[in-house]
Amino acid sequence: MTHRDTAPHRPQSAAGWRRMAMRLPVMLFRAGLGPLFGKRLLLLHHTGRVSGLDHMTPLEVVAYDPTGASWTVASGFGPQADWYQNLRHRPKTVIQVGNHYNAVTARFLCPDEGAEVMADYARRHPRTARRLCAFMGFPPKGTEASFREAGRAIPFVRLDAAHGPRRHNRGQA
Template sequence: MDLMRAADRLWPVLNRVAKGHTAVYRATGGRVGHRFPGAPPMLLLDHVGARSGVGRTTPLVYVQDGESIVIVASKGGHPKHPAWYHNLRANPDTTIQVGSERRPVRARVARPDERGRLWSKAVATYGGYQGYKERTEREIPLVVLDPRSGARAPDHA
């Protein structure tokens, strides 16, 4: 069995783990799930389905870049982009939870002039991204979450 077929079989399990992670993160106000010993920091990304319109939440590794946050649409080196990436392209205004803080943000794909610097920061935060890049033929998008001034995050997604 090739690596991608094995990965496709693993996604349902990973989705269940992500739902549990999200539930614990929210229930503890980010005290559990934001940081684990020896692991990069995690946030919760709220996003709306591009076709379904259904609200979803996904835990993701993040990189702080000034006032903005960067997330990596790697999907573990899978040949296709993650669903949340397509959802953010369709609905870029969203919220994130970083620890106990909920923030309104606007998503955008990193510009070519910032991509190299941001990729280096992402790999320094989580070295696995480099292996994902080598595993796939697609360019892995870097998504910048810029603060939305004047917007207020909802109490809960």
């Protein structure tokens, strides 16, 4: 059992109106309104490991590296999240940022890398980081050590662009 399996609390998946609210970004991305989210949200396209069906999941970008064309995201529902498991099964996929599509390969960060990512995120977004920690069941102490502890337990994924950022819409050649 890894440290990530022993996190204090794994939130339950959303249901009812909360699920609908969480799906709203998918509808906005599909309507061509992805630029409303800036670089803060991306839309992950992934294939179901059992069904083989295409799925779309909006995710918050925790870190973005424009030089390396990579986006780091976190699985707030832990390693059991369907999108996370689907990427484990098939790490090559496509993301949408704004109205731009990028072919990416998922790389799963180790706990120490997750600690660094979370500490950096907390410096840039302290209130959101405290809320995320509380949501995950970690005491929202707000210290760098507590953010690093949370980062070791939260599964982070870096999505590396295949050939640098692509600057055209999906339907174009």
